[in-house]
Amino acid sequence: MNMPIPATMTAALVEEHGGPEKLLLVQRPVPQPAAGEVLVEIKAMALNHLDLWVRRGVSGHRFPLPIIPGCDGAGIVVSVGDGVDEKVVGDEVVLAPGVSCGRCQGCLRGDDHLCGNYGILGETRDGTCASFVTVPASNLIRKPTGISWEEAAAFPLVALTSWTMLTRKARLKAGETLLVIAAGSGVGSMAVQMGNILGARVLATAGSEKKRSKAKELGAEVTIDHSNEDWGREVKKLTASKGADVVFENVGSATWKNSMRSVARGGRIVTCGATTGGEVSLDLKALFFKNIAIFGSTMGRRGDLHSLTRLQERGLLKAIVADTFPLEKIHEAHARLESRDVFGKVVVVP
Ligand SMILES: [Zn+2]
Numbered sequence: 001m002n003m004p005i006p007a008t009m010t011a012a013l014v015e016e017h018g019g020p021e022k023l024l025l026v027q028r029p030v031p032q033p034a035a036g037e038v039l040v041e042i043k044a045m046a047l048n049h050l051d052l053w054v055r056r057g058v059s060g061h062r063f064p065l066p067i068i069p070g071c072d073g074a075g076i077v078v079s080v081g082d083g084v085d086e087k088v089v090g091d092e093v094v095l096a097p098g099v100s101c102g103r104c105q106g107c108l109r110g111d112d113h114l115c116g117n118y119g120i121l122g123e124t125r126d127g128t129c130a131s132f133v134t135v136p137a138s139n140l141i142r143k144p145t146g147i148s149w150e151e152a153a154a155f156p157l158v159a160l161t162s163w164t165m166l167t168r169k170a171r172l173k174a175g176e177t178l179l180v181i182a183a184g185s186g187v188g189s190m191a192v193q194m195g196n197i198l199g200a201r202v203l204a205t206a207g208s209e210k211k212r213s214k215a216k217e218l219g220a221e222v223t224i225d226h227s228n229e230d231w232g233r234e235v236k237k238l239t240a241s242k243g244a245d246v247v248f249e250n251v252g253s254a255t256w257k258n259s260m261r262s263v264a265r266g267g268r269i270v271t272c273g274a275t276t277g278g279e280v281s282l283d284l285k286a287l288f289f290k291n292i293a294i295f296g297s298t299m300g301r302r303g304d305l306h307s308l309t310r311l312q313e314r315g316l317l318k319a320i321v322a323d324t325f326p327l328e329k330i331h332e333a334h335a336r337l338e339s340r341d342v343f344g345k346v347v348v349v350p
Pocket of ligand 1: 102104106107108116
């Protein structure tokens with residue numbers, strides 16, 4: 001059973017790097033699924049900082065241009081390539097953003113994000129910022145029931161990233177204190193909720209009163225204004241001078257110094273994203289005298305997304321949709337994410 005498929009589709013395309021004007025809205029042939037792949041009609045996609053990096057370019061890194069950006073998406077399977085069971089046609093799905101070889105040691109032990117050939121939709125192959133996308137059939141995850149397309153699309157990348165950072169890297173335990181830096185970011189808003197599920201006391205920072213009150217609604221016990229230069233001192237006060245057992249970093253150079261100050265003896269800092277820059281100074285003496293561990297993290301195990309979407313289905317984790325734009329307004333959607341005046345995810349609907 002194959003569904004009627006148009007010949008062409010609307011897509012956002014990056015042909016060369018630059019500002020929002022470099023995002024072209026084009027008509028392209030609807031792609032054909034290769035062997036082992038499926039064609040998915042996108043009902044909603046969500047922006048991540050990766051979309052901005054793909055558009056702007058990253059010095060020293062080459063993206064395969066032209067490329068359709070977009071790593072998160074949810075939709076309906078409309079056709080299958082060779083070797084894929086036709087029964088999946090018509091399924092409502094969310095897409096795992098990571099693509100890997102499926103054959104190497106990393107893939108076979110479940111660490112597909114450590115695959116030597118790991119890639120991400122919209123970064124290494126055409127992504128979800130279009131009416132249709134082809135993905136390997138192994139990237140399909142059943143869409144949670146009772147969740148809107150927008151919420152389903154806004155969930156995978158940030159949920160997977162935050163979960164991997166908190167559970168597989170920092171190994172956050174019940175009763176510990178978690179400090180989430182920038183609770184208004186996609187990963188931050190997820191980390192606040194996960195900290196609660198895992199039984200931690202959650203402290204959260206944000207740069208505006210509006211974001212701090214939203215962080216409280218999500219389950220942060222106390223919020224801290226990280227635009228105040230000395231906010232690390234605040235964390236010490238709130239933890240009886242001990243500091244946080246786990247510091248969840250995703251801002252980078254702007255917050256690093258205070259993140260180091262905020263971590264407890266024997267504590268862990270886990271970092272991703274570095275949205276304000278990745279160059280920081282590090283005093284090794286502070287690191288070893290305080291027995292601090294620092295973990296870098298990006299993406300996570302595709303298998304974990306299957307359980308995380310079930311947590312979303314049960315209402316234990318919520319994707320926070322800040323704003324929704326039609327695909328025709330993709331430039332405004334990018335500008336909204338870049339403005340930083342946003343709590344949660346920016347969603348685009350083709
Ligand atoms: Zn592999």
